[in-house]
Amino acid sequence: MVILGIESSCDETAAGLVEINGSLDCLLLSNVVASSMDLHVQYGGVVPEIAARSHIEAIIPVVEEAITPMGWDSIDAIAVTYGAGLGGSLLVGVMTARSLAIAKNKPLYAINHVEGHVYANFITSTPLPDYKLPSSPPSFPCLALIVSGGHSQLVLFRDHFDYTLLGQTQDDAVGEAFDKVAKIIGLPYPGGPSVGKKALEGNPRAFSLPKAKMQNKYDFSFSGLKTAVLRHAQAACGQDFTFASRLLPEALTDPQKADIAAVFQRVAIETVVDKTLVAYNEFSPASVVIAGGVASNHELRSQLAERLPIEIAYTDPKLCTDNGAMIATLGAFKAKLNQSVSDPYSLVIQPNLSM
Ligand code: KG4
Numbered sequence: 001m002v003i004l005g006i007e008s009s010c011d012e013t014a015a016g017l018v019e020i021n022g023s024l025d026c027l028l029l030s031n032v033v034a035s036s037m038d039l040h041v042q043y044g045g046v047v048p049e050i051a052a053r054s055h056i057e058a059i060i061p062v063v064e065e066a067i068t069p070m071g072w073d074s075i076d077a078i079a080v081t082y083g084a085g086l087g088g089s090l091l092v093g094v095m096t097a098r099s100l101a102i103a104k105n106k107p108l109y110a111i112n113h114v115e116g117h118v119y120a121n122f123i124t125s126t127p128l129p130d131y132k133l134p135s136s137p138p139s140f141p142c143l144a145l146i147v148s149g150g151h152s153q154l155v156l157f158r159d160h161f162d163y164t165l166l167g168q169t170q171d172d173a174v175g176e177a178f179d180k181v182a183k184i185i186g187l188p189y190p191g192g193p194s195v196g197k198k199a200l201e202g203n204p205r206a207f208s209l210p211k212a213k214m215q216n217k218y219d220f221s222f223s224g225l226k227t228a229v230l231r232h233a234q235a236a237c238g239q240d241f242t243f244a245s246r247l248l249p250e251a252l253t254d255p256q257k258a259d260i261a262a263v264f265q266r267v268a269i270e271t272v273v274d275k276t277l278v279a280y281n282e283f284s285p286a287s288v289v290i291a292g293g294v295a296s297n298h299e300l301r302s303q304l305a306e307r308l309p310i311e312i313a314y315t316d317p318k319l320c321t322d323n324g325a326m327i328a329t330l331g332a333f334k335a336k337l338n339q340s341v342s343d344p345y346s347l348v349i350q351p352n353l354s355m
């Protein structure tokens with residue numbers, strides 16, 4: 001079976017093709033991503049209206065390029081992200097998928113974006129160059145740490161379509177915290193890669209930052225950490241809490257910025273690894289997978305390797321950030337395992353969809 005996946009929940013317009021066989025092995029056939037990130041850099045974050053307009057321009061060329069290896073006749077079904085995400089952005093992908101499902105007479109599968117991120121780890125082979133993939137799919141039970149710009153979740157998958165959400169962020173996502181800290185110290189958007197790079201020059205133990213204590217031990221909170229970074233930055237340049245944050249990039253020295261990046265990254269990553277380790281000890285999963293944009297963070301990978309008594313098979317960074325292939329992969333399992341299809345005449349977006 002060959003599945004086309006369409007993704008447009010944030011600032012990436014993406015489509016991918018995945019083939020699934022009788023043994024449920026997934027082969028990546030194409031993965032096309034057009035990002036409007038460059039247009040958002042000057043604002044330091046995604047501007048929803050600009051993202052939605054960019055999706056409209058990009059979606060047809062992206063889908064056309066993605067289906068090139070096979071052509072419509074060989075495609076068995078269409079999968080599309082219908083939530084969670086930005087309303088205007090989701091609408092473009094969902095309306096495109098609905099129209100294509102009707103015009104090409106293909107079954108349509110509605111995909112939860114966060115669940116989709118996890119399924120990037122089920123792609124195990126590809127004829128495409130420059131992809132580093134795990135050699136086998138994750139075994140169940142599987143503990144999934146989902147860390148992106150919009151989500152921070154710990155989920156226990158007992159099997160396909162049988163999972164429990166152990167905990168999630170109660171405010172900012174971890175990637176969002178990276179983006180906000182980057183803005184405070186004047187590093188470019190997206191903040192994850194730029195904070196990670198700056199952190200290499202700093203001392204991760206230069207000062208301390210607090211970790212939030214949550215009622216549910218698997219929940220996260222990053223807004224207090226971000227505020228603590230802001231207060232530290234203001235104090236570091238001899239100012240109090242009334243000092244405008246937009247003036248901080250000018251007022252801070254380069255070594256101060258590097259230390260802030262290093263300490264913040266250590267504490268943010270420690271927080272997610274602490275909880276992953278507690279969940280690992282409680283549930284003894286057969287595998288652990290990491291999904292979402294922050295999964296490519298080096299500090300996360302090294303802390304996990306150091307502290308978790310199980311080896312993690314990472315997928316390619318191109319499949320960690322938003323992409324259509326992960327949506328196609330979850331769609332492929334839905335199609336193969338007889339999950340229900342969506343009505344192409346009535347599928348609606350769900351911007352606040354949870355797991
Ligand atoms: O999964 P993704 O592409 O989009 C969402 O679904 O949110 O994740 C984007 C997020 C951004 O917040 C970005 O700063 C973060 O992932 N990110 C990273 C790294 N690369 C991307 N965070 C930390 N370290 C990285 N290397």
Ligand code: ZN
Nearest residue numbers: 117148321322
């Ligand atoms: Zn995402």
